[in-house]
Amino acid sequence: xxxxxxxxxxxxxxxxxxxxxxxxxxxxxxxxxxxxxxxxxxxxxxxxxxxxxxxxxxxxxxxxxxxxxxxxxxxxxxxxxxxxxxxxxxxxxxxxxxxxxxxxxxxxxxxxxxxxxxxxxxxxxxxxxxxxxxxxxxxxxxxxxxxxxxxxxxxxxxxxxxxxxxxxxxxxxxxxxxxxxxxxxxxxxxxxxxxxxxxxxxxxxxxx
Numbered sequence: 001x002x003x004x005x006x007x008x009x010x011x012x013x014x015x016x017x018x019x020x021x022x023x024x025x026x027x028x029x030x031x032x033x034x035x036x037x038x039x040x041x042x043x044x045x046x047x048x049x050x051x052x053x054x055x056x057x058x059x060x061x062x063x064x065x066x067x068x069x070x071x072x073x074x075x076x077x078x079x080x081x082x083x084x085x086x087x088x089x090x091x092x093x094x095x096x097x098x099x100x101x102x103x104x105x106x107x108x109x110x111x112x113x114x115x116x117x118x119x120x121x122x123x124x125x126x127x128x129x130x131x132x133x134x135x136x137x138x139x140x141x142x143x144x145x146x147x148x149x150x151x152x153x154x155x156x157x158x159x160x161x162x163x164x165x166x167x168x169x170x171x172x173x174x175x176x177x178x179x180x181x182x183x184x185x186x187x188x189x190x191x192x193x194x195x196x197x198x199x200x201x202x203x204x205x206x207x208x
Contacts, residue, residue: 056198097150
């Protein structure tokens with residue numbers, strides 16, 4: 001919650017987390033059920049439901065949810081940065097930086113900007129195997145640099161907050177980059193129209 005110059009904002013973290021977790025559970029359940037029917041019945045489209053609810057597809061309901069969740073987080077971080085700055089406390093630039101990053105990730109998720117890097121980077125580097133989805137190369141590099149830049153900020157946070165930051169970040173990165181690399185290797189070897197690839201996508205997107 002925050003209060004400054006007459007502006008009052010109060011959010012219940014537990015309720016928000018529960019709502020987001022419920023949305024993720026429903027979307028993943030629909031994804032699993034629909035893709036199970038897809039492979040069982042041998043119907044690739046299943047009346048459009050595969051595209052509409054597959055977590056690995058673009059411009060569909062799961063993508064909209066992911067973009068909204070990232071944008072919500074980004075706006076909340078920007079607001080925290082604003083409040084910290086107005087209260088003349090330190091580290092406000094770190095909060096604004098985090099907010100900007102999450103807003104960028106929201107746009108990236110909706111427009112699939114990172115996927116547009118795959119072919120150009122693959123042509124230049126010859127990436128294959130775990131790096132077959134070559135966008136992970138610049139993004140992992142940027143993540144490492146960001147981690148080093150934010151180490152001081154992380155150590156300055158209350159211990160519980162810092163622990164939750166590390167835990168949530170680890171889960172997100174494990175899905176976004178770790179399982180994306182496994183998906184790339186699997187895709188190059190076996191293709192994408194397989195239950196194994198969909199299973200990897202399920203874990204990947206669920207962690208994100």
